[in-house]
Amino acid sequence: MLNIHKNIGKGQSFPIGASIQSNGVNFSIYSKYSTGIELLLFNNIEDNKPSHIIVLDKKKHKTDFYWHIFIEGLKAEQIYAFRVHGPFLPDQGLRFNPEKVLLDPYSKLVVTPKGYQRDLAIKPGDNLSSAMKSVVVDTSVYNWEGDHYPRRSFSKTIIYELHVKGFTKHPNSGIENSKRGTYAGLIEKIPYLKDLGITAIELLPIFQFDEQDAPKGNINYWGYSPVSFFAPHSSYCSSKNIMGPLDEFRDMVKALHKAGIEVILDVVYNHTSEGGKNGPTFSLKGIENRTYYLLEGETYSYGNYSGCGNTINPNNSVARRMIMDSLQFWVSEMHVDGFRFDLASILSRDELGVPQKNPPILWEIESDPILAGTKLIAEAWDAAGLYQVGTFIGGKWKEWNGKFRDDVRSFIKGDEGAISNFAARVLASPDIYGSKNRSVGTSINFITCHDGFTLNDLVSYSEKHNEANGENNRDGNNDNLSWNCGIEGLTADSSIIKLREQQIKNFMVVTLLSYGTPMLLMGDEVGRTQLGNNNAYCQDNEISWFNWELLETNKHLFRFIKMLNMFRINRDSSKDDVEPPLLEFLQKRRKIDWHGVQLDKPDWSSISHSLAGTVRTKKNDPILYIVCNAYSKDLDFEIPEPQNFKKKNWYRIIDTSLSSPDDIVLLNKTKIINGKYYTVKARSIILLIAP
DSSP states (O other): OOOGGGSEEOOOSOSSEEEEETTEEEEEEEOSSOSEEEEEEESSTTOSSOSEEEEOOTTTSEETTEEEEEEETOOTTOEEEEEEEOOEEGGGTEEOOTTSOBOOTTOSOEEOOTTOOGGGGTSSSOOGGGOOEEEOOOGGGOOOTTOOOOOOOGGGOOEEEEOHHHHHOSGGGOSOGGGTTSHHHHHHTHHHHHHHTOOEEEESOOBOBOTTOSSTTOOOOSOOOBSOSSSBOGGGOOOOSTTHHHHHHHHHHHHHHHTTOEEEEEEOOSOOTTOSTTSOOSSHHHHHHHHHBOEETTTTEEOOSSSSSOOBOTTSHHHHHHHHHHHHHHHHTTOOOEEEETTGGGGGBOTTSOBOSSOHHHHHHHHOSTTTTOEEEEOOBOTTSOBOTTTOSSSSOEEEOHHHHHHHHHHHHTOTTOHHHHHHHHBTOHHHHTTTTOBTTOEEEOSOOSSSOOHHHHTTOSSOOOGGGTSTTOSSOSOOOOOOTTSSSOOOOHHHHHHHHHHHHHHHHHHHHSBSEEEEETTGGGTOOOTTOSOGGGOOSTTTSOOTTHHHHTHHHHHHHHHHHHHHHHHHTTSOSSOOBHHHIIIIIOEEEEESSSTTOOOOSTTOOEEEEEEEOSTTSOEEEEEEEOSSSOEEEEOOOGGGGTOOOEEEEEETTSOTTTTBOOGGGOEEEOSSEEEEOTTEEEEEEEO
16 A cells, blocks of 8 residues: 555645646645645545545645645546635635535546435535545546547538437437447447538537536436536446546547547536535535635625526636636647537626626637637627627637527518518628628527427427426426427327428528528437427436437438538538638628519518528529528519529429428439429428529
8 A cells, every 4th residue: 555654745836636747646726715635535436435634734735825745656547535624704705614525626537426415515514425536637648549620610510519418328329228328329320420411519518517416306417517627527438447438538539530520518617516605515615715706795695697506707817727727628638629608708707797898718718829720609698697699709709699599480480570680690690790890600500409499399389398397387498489380299280290390491491501600409300309398407318318210200301401411511612711701701702682572672571471582602603592481371482584694594402392302402303493483382491503
């Protein structure tokens, strides 16, 4: 056994966390107001007591605000944790509690004992036996086999938002039981992703999170409850090896890169699972509460701009450094390609919670050399009413465009007064992004995401049905701009089924053919349903999982979206990798003429439900003619003469009113369209091309 007392050195303050050196491990932790720290070492995760307790000497093991120690002979896979001593004075922002075993904020790996109980991190008393613990790791030994980042431009990107567990957890996934719901299981579905034609996956949170952070009887399934900003979630790993989560995650990234697919992480730097004053103490709260969290007023109460009880203090220099170190780690050591920032507007708030004009953390992320070339996507709002869509800082950031979702839903549904906003959304929202000279790919265009209805449910339910969540249907958004097409929920009525499928195709055409960057939700391509649940955050079951039987049941829908993805990529494949500013793109590179049922006479009135357009690019490029008829009746649209563009014929590529395989076809198999008019069926979209 290691003779720990003969192997202790002073250590150093940098690097922060546990770092392997030639003959041991250096530990460093920031804790400005603490009076003492104990380092706990464990032989096994299930141990009820540490193998060693090392009390750090304040004179020897502290430099400024950093406690540090070097222990010779320690190696990778060593399990450890801290106890931190200091005053418990909540009304001064100090919440030190040496009864609680704490994670290293810089843990690259977190292990959880079988008897873990969230409540024991809340109640008075020692929680040693049930506490999550950190692990020393050496990230340098992994063989990346020459892995390289695809670095695909946004103009050539189709994002697919998926949940690691939910993608393969269903028993019918075809994945062996030990790999279902894991990083390894996702690797086996890469051929499916390639066949679908997406170019990037956006993973719901994979930072280690607390699955028990949910109302009693429920489970936190989505993962917006982080306990570490550096560690991959261990329960998504199929391996029993302690290093499995790190290695298996990197195996997944490497395999996706070999397939040309980028990996974007949905990251939660706005709050942690420690909640507010009555929440558990896992790490930051017990190490340096006043530094890491945004505390307000004379009582130092938790600022709750996240809606989850606490808010990270992102523009404090120490918290900012932690966020930057985390981002750099995921790019340099884990090879991810980008990030979608949950409630990103919180990162603009200062230490008083006031939005800043030039928030340091956001500019640092934008200008950091390690993050150069990574995709940065902001959810540009927070839970306290700050809404920054179109005004988010910088020129590199892209934004989830919630107005695209709402305005397209409204138009396709058939609402009045939606026509003008709809036209702006399909042009990448120049009314939102044009004034700041943002690029054409700035708008992330989506109709559905994890939060809300699936696309199938958007056209099958007019009301939410969240009873399974156990909150009497009070949770979830009440205003979904959904329409059940005549019957609420499941039905055998063939006319309703046909209309719903038609509406799904309409939504997909608009999403994939609009300018901006498209994002699809896992399973929408096969008609996945959550039975009307629009807040399935706690549903780790078949409500949320991908049902792979639908791939056969709705193969016609999968075919349509697969070919639509192909058309989108081919449409933009010849364009430069450098994205032009949006207004320049629309004024110089795309010529769009708007029409109504008659050429050059668009109807912009509040009662209009249809819009047509001719799209021209370079002299020899194909001409596109598209019609969106959201009206409840068929309409005859006048077609431009192809000779006007020095073209011979119009060919029909898409007609969403038709059944498969005629609803979408390749150019060499298209039907030639003759005549002056085309009858566009009620609630359908057509696309003609003059090559």
